[in-house]
Amino acid sequence: MNTRSAVASAGQRPEDENLGIGANLAYGLQHVLTMYGGIVAVPLILGQAAALSPSEIGLLIAASLFAGGLATLLQTLGLPFFGCQLPLVQGVSFSGVATMIAILGAGDGGGIPAVLGAVMAAALIGLLITPVFSRITQFFPPMVTGVVITTIGLTLMPVAARWAMGGNSHAADFGSMANIGLAAVTLVIVLLLSKLGSASISRLSILLSMVIGTLLAVALGMADFSTVGDGPLLALPALFHFGAPTFHVAAIVSMCIVIMVTLVETSADILAVGEIIETKVDSQRLGNGLRADMLSSLLAPIFGSFTQSAFAQNVGLVAVTGVKSRYVVATGGLFLVTLGLLPVMGRVIAAVPTAVLGGAGLVLFGTVAASGIRTLSKVDYRNNMNLIIVATSLGFGMLPIAAPNFYEHFPSWFATIFHSGISSAAIMAIFLNLLFNHFTLGNSDQQSVFVAASERTLRYQDIAALNDGDYFLDGKLYDKDGNQVPVLGEHAHDSEHAHADRAAPKATRQTSDSSAPSRVS
Incomplete structure (x- = not known):
């Protein structure tokens, strides 16, 4: 019996499935490639805003990779009271970029230490208020989660477009036919591998398309790996390399708003991935995930990183591949830790052309939106x-x-x-x-003209139990001989549904109430 069937027979949660070392490595690397551009973007932006040297910006990037890897391990594997144990990749959150740049430009001249201090203080406050956020699952019915999942996908589309155009809007070839063409070829490869390949190839279509797209870019002279050997091979993270954190009230208050936004977005991501992999997410599990998020954000500044949050693009990867295992994502976390310790590996992945990421990202982010639409279809x-x-x-x-x-x-x-x-x-x-x-x-x-104008429809299961000659009169159901047929109430439907499906034609039948006389012929 293989691993998949063994897990299924044991009745475990879908996220607890262990696919084996080989699959974990392949799918975990795919997760890293999917979010690598996003996780390095924030330290790049902040490092340039703080006028840091290239080597110091490199340290910021390494710190973000290392901290993101540790946060991913905490979120996926979990500790008591920390970690939702779902396939969620953690990394530096984009939501705080504008606020952190504003802190860097403040008149008190706090610089990077002021940013790190504000992150630590705000994350501590966020950690204390997570019990409030963990009890809001009742306010996230499919209508709310569907809206959020759809919006996540649509929000990420501009990212995919920028990647497809080249990524750097100041570059001379930004938006060139060469970049967009390379993205289009990568997209076509994803579709072909998904259609023509086996189940294993289909699941690895994103990773394989990136590899093939990169090789094609090398052949066309659109990828440069010449600088991979520059810089150290091994670099251990330095604690408080940029100095001890400083704490400024205004910076902390502004960062608290960012933390509130992060809590909302992380709650949405946890609930979204739970919906996608079809597993239960209750208030306790949501609280564990939020506490892991805040603890990671509290500890990340020690290594020189910033607020941590779940990456929405990796939620899309879970949806498009159907790989639900949290151990796959935990393996991706190990990759991130390794990249933080081995800058040379980070430089290899950084050399993947952004246009290749754009072609794959179009499928990934579109899948997120499609998952949201599927959830919205469940709404009454x-x-x-x-x-x-x-x-x-x-x-x-x-x-x-x-x-x-x-x-x-x-x-x-x-x-x-x-x-x-x-x-x-x-x-x-x-x-x-x-x-x-x-x-x-x-x-x-x-309540709404939209409702009044909607088409009147009946579900098949509502009329399947009717027999020829049945009719309604004064809100009651009668058979062709005039005998009244009992109609179950709405709440009895679920408990009696399986029995009704097996019942004989003359047995009690579930149907919809109606006060207008009608006859089934």
């Missing part, structure tokens, strides 16, 4: 406000994507929260769901 839109809640939340989440400067003239704390389409959509979906589906006082029977 009949005679309620759910349709307009979904529409408003998605539209609100798209604002910062369609118009990045939309909140430019708003207060900085407001812009920090809502500049992220993910947090914008999540907050709006939660608020509207509470307003219309929990605080129902004053709700109308016909």
